[in-house]
Amino acid sequence: MRLGVSLNPNPPQADKGEANLLGRLFLIIVLMGIIQPIIPLGAAELVPPEGFRAYDTPWDGGESISLTWRVSPSESPEVNYIIYIASSPQGPWIEAMKIRSDAFYKTGALERFGFRKKSKDFHELQIDPRRYFASDKNRQAIYYFKLATARGEEFVPTEQVVSATAKGNWFNIYKINNLIIMMAFSGVVIFFIIHARRNPNLFLRKISGLDAVDEALGRATEMGRPVLFVHGLTSMGSISTMAAVNILSRIARRIAEYDAILKVVNNDPIVLSVSQEVVKEAYLEAGRPDAYNPDYVVMVASEQFPYVAAVSGIMTRERPAANFFIGYFFAESLILAETGAATGAIQIAGTDAYTQLPFFITTCDYTLMGEELYAASAYLSREPMLLGTLRAQDVGKAAIIVILFFGTILSSFGIQFVSQVFRAF
């Protein structure tokens, strides 16, 4: 049979019908061959996802409800999921979220689903229902959710309506790793404090910055010039400021014994009050309460750069023999330390602000880096119980080094679990 049979002006009847059928079939095959490659895959019929479910987000403060559903075969960057929320199953429905269909997988929530292989087959997200029903004060309220799939003008709603209540929890289980680490280290600290009471002769590694404190104070005494103690910019709620105040107490006591002058500058009124009290007590302990002058512990400015201007002015006018920069510093660190270096003072800095450490190392004679700031009070006092905490810090660091070593090896062999054990969620 020839393909051109339909063009025959007098074809046999039976052949004509057969030829038409074959011709149409051929045309359809040709058209399909041309058209199919240019139809985008995403233009296939939208398939609504299955397994849509709502539940109270576990271990949270009762702020959110989690929604989850199975991955749909029609997902692509052009397809979106729309989530509707209502306070009753009849509505009215509010559009709560519109997300791309290729986003928000369970794999993104490691703290809840870990490394389960099935996580990539499910979407998961949290919704705070009180964002849409702010006036609803009922903490036990039930909220209803619907899911729809959309691509351009196409819209396929899921008939299923799911509901849940957001409840507050008394413990966040995802932070259990942090709790265990904190309790383990606290146990080590307490053990060494008790151990130090029984065996006070603990070996301490040398911290040259703290050994130089006496040298700096002696120099100031001999020169008859004041010692300047500069607090960082953080308030009394910061642990670095507390460490700084502890160091101030030790320095003030020695200055009282040497009969030198100590000037303390502050930028926070609460730190000022605490510093005044600490210096006064130190002079009292040294048996020199008459030498304490409250005018030497002052607040010079509460803002960052006025503080810099005021302290730099004090340094250039009064030319202290020794400057102590102790606490948490920001951009002012270099201006202060460089001004002090220009006046020829011995400078000792101590900070846990790692971004400012290079500036202090560059411009100061001695720098207490990071944890040395916290060790300073114990080191200067040589109190056995305080020294015990230094030993605990060293043990903690040794443990971290061992964990890092084995963690790096295991991660290199693809055992990712180790890298997540210490992660804070």
Place this chain on the structure above:
Amino acid sequence: MTFQYFVPHPYSKAFLELMTRWDRIIAGFAVFIGVYSLFHLHWTRIRRKAAGWGYSIFVFLGAFITIAFGLYNGGEAFWHDKKEGTMFDWLFLYIQVPAGATIFSILAFFMASAAYRTFRARTVESTVLLLAAIIVMLGRVPVGALISQYIPLAADWIMGVPNMAAKRGILLGVSLGAIATSIKIILGVERQYLGGGD
């Protein structure tokens, strides 16, 4: 605070908020102590004609003018909500902010002088520091890539590997130190910050 970190319940959050509010109230009253200290310091300097006492006059001038405009509140009394665009705002925006920016700008010159002192390659450490600084500085500007395509890569490596390792090492030590200090304070082993003895 530690308790609140592990307990997400609304009651726990409400308690933290209450404590934070008290903290703000106490801090508000503490401002008076700070203002008294500042005024007393500068008044004493003026009274004693201490070196540079003239600057102390500007402290009083600045403080009184700002307080006066703050209380005036653009014609409405200070107990009303703060009005925008008043003389108080003008003093802040056109005097305090530029003055602060001026002090901040000095930092660039201090960086240059500190760098000059440090980068004199007299020891092995300062030589290493100098080389690292040159590579990082060149790697951050277009001329670095013009000299060699490896300079920006080397700069990124220095920042991403040795620098990051040192930074994390310091942070780990700081965290341990902060926990140890907190325990010392909680157990009452360290009482210096209270003005008490050991």
